[in-house]
Amino acid sequence: MHFKPRATEALANATLQANLRKFQSTGFTALRAKAVAEFGLELFEKLRGEGAAIRDRSLANLDAWIERFEAQAVGRGAQVLYAESRDEACELLIDICRRYGVKKAIKSKSMLSEEAGVNEALSAAGVTPIETDLGEYILQLADEPPSHIIAPALHKSKEDVAGLFQTHHHRPRKDDIPSMTREAREVLRQHFLSADLGISGGNFLIAETGSGVIVTNEGNGRMVTTLPRVHVCITGIEKVLPTLEDFSTLLRLLTRSATGQPISNYVSLFTGPRGRHDSDGPEHMVFILVDAGRTNLVGGDMQEMLRCIRCGACMNHCPVYRAVGGHSYGWVYPGPMGSVLTPSYVGLEKALDLPHAATLCGACSVACPVKIPLPELLRKLREKQVERDLRPRAEMAAIRLWSWTAQHPRLYALATAIAARFLRILGGSDGMIGMLPFGREWTRGRYFPAPKSRRTFRALYAARPKGLPPAL
């Protein structure tokens, strides 16, 4: 199913619409604005520039920084594995499970594991995956994908969650959020203590030290990365940063852009497995660095997308996302970043709607902490669709007919004169067209206002008396 039919369902989903309204008025956008104002608007602008420059520096020599990361990480006792595809990432993970006799894996949030379908692959291999981020946990119970990269269960109501907990926890229904959270903690605690493997994502990889970083608020990430015998950090190859100093700049940007926090509740850097003198930490630590389409963007006209630090600001500020929610976008990443990433990673021909599912209003690129020109990238994807002949014939014919006519001013004058008269007839006495021929989509939910004059500006201007004020 494509974006459009999903969006139609989303517009009719009352719970989702209520949640989106609340999200818009009191959610991350307002929190970000407050955090940016406190930081100082001009300083934050400068910081965005620095963030973009750091990401560009990382990407310009991505191979060198990854090698450096690997050397440092291996020097600290971690293993570094590479997966070219999403499937290969799952295979590597299952190999690790077999090698260490893993039966149960606890997970902290990882968008890459969503990309790769890690949970399905683990289950098929006889390993039980348990999501421990509260939002992701709720969705695992509901068997649904996330609808936001930071607030994955945004589309769920409190009542939905109460019902899920009642069904899956076999305990009396609770209706207040603190009790529900406490119940989830109790259930998850058993999993934390009994799991053999912890799977985390990685917000960043630090080449200088061979460390992985996760930026979280719930504390589950710290348990996932320290309690089980084995820790696997699975993330994209583009997440590498040269130095810890670079990381500190991006951290300032990330938390403010994502949730409006000056810093998140937990910032965890993991550098190698448990050392001889350490009192905790995993015995084995593995990084799985996944390509899955990323190198195709390196060095090309879409490379700026790889700057992305997954803060979610673009979707928070996107009026289309706020109207239809995340599931409409059909894959792991919603909103403007998803509309660029999905066709880039899954295939241009598999997501024809997405690059067009934006008004190019620019709210995303203004909010983006690393200044990704998202509207321009969406437009470039539209251009690639045209180049590869992937647009509907009628659409291309209409665009080319318009353009050709507009290149011939006399013909254009005739066409617009006819259009003005025709549209005025359709508009009737109140000048509002209820059914627009060749534009029926427009009139799904609104009128098309007819021209106010039977003659075009050009015709009126040409006919105006010289030397006199123009007649209206």
Next chain:
Amino acid sequence: MRVGLFVTCLVDLMRPSIGFAALKLLEAANYEIVVPEAQTCCGQPGWNSGDRKSALALAEKLIDEFEGCDYVVVPSGSCAGMIRVHFLEVFRDEPFLLARAERLAARTYELTEFLAKVAKRAQISGGFEGIVTYHDSCSGLRELGVKAQPRQLLAKVAGLELVEMEECETCCGFGGTFSIKFGEISSAMAEKKCANIEASGAQAVVLGDLGCMLNIEGRMRARGDSKTRVLHVAEVLAGVKEE
């Protein structure tokens, strides 16, 4: 000083009075006004649809028509943004045209931007009795930085009081071909805009782009509001009445 007025295809067809209002404002500022009679479209529909060839042909036509002017003034943030920002990308691989596009871009202004920044002697003859609210169109706001200028000019209109609505910078849902590809979403976005306009208590919403104007007016009437007026800023500033 010769000022070229690019009225835009939507004003030409849908609201000629806005073109004449712009003309009146520029004439009142004592400029020699040039209105190239063969002007049509800036190429934005093709450009945003991914059809570089279509955009290129129309962009070149526009440069031919306007490069003799000292300034190009456009009563639309989105078409001015096309010329000032996007032409440079349209001509990326055409160095000769790119140089001409760069020269033209540097002289191109959205109407209120021009009146507030360049034509400092501009007289605002308009009058409007009542409360209005201003909708910031996306391209004007984020590509050109049009924000304070229309408000400064509206403040000079006798009898007009400006109140700000919630989310005045949020897209109304037009988005060019978006409005005819995703009609339902586009209308839902327009509905939010109309609700914010209504909540502001304004008798009219004033804006600077025809796309937003048609979208907001179309939704406004469809939701049963026949009173709130939807006006282009040029009409309010020039005191031109709707016919």
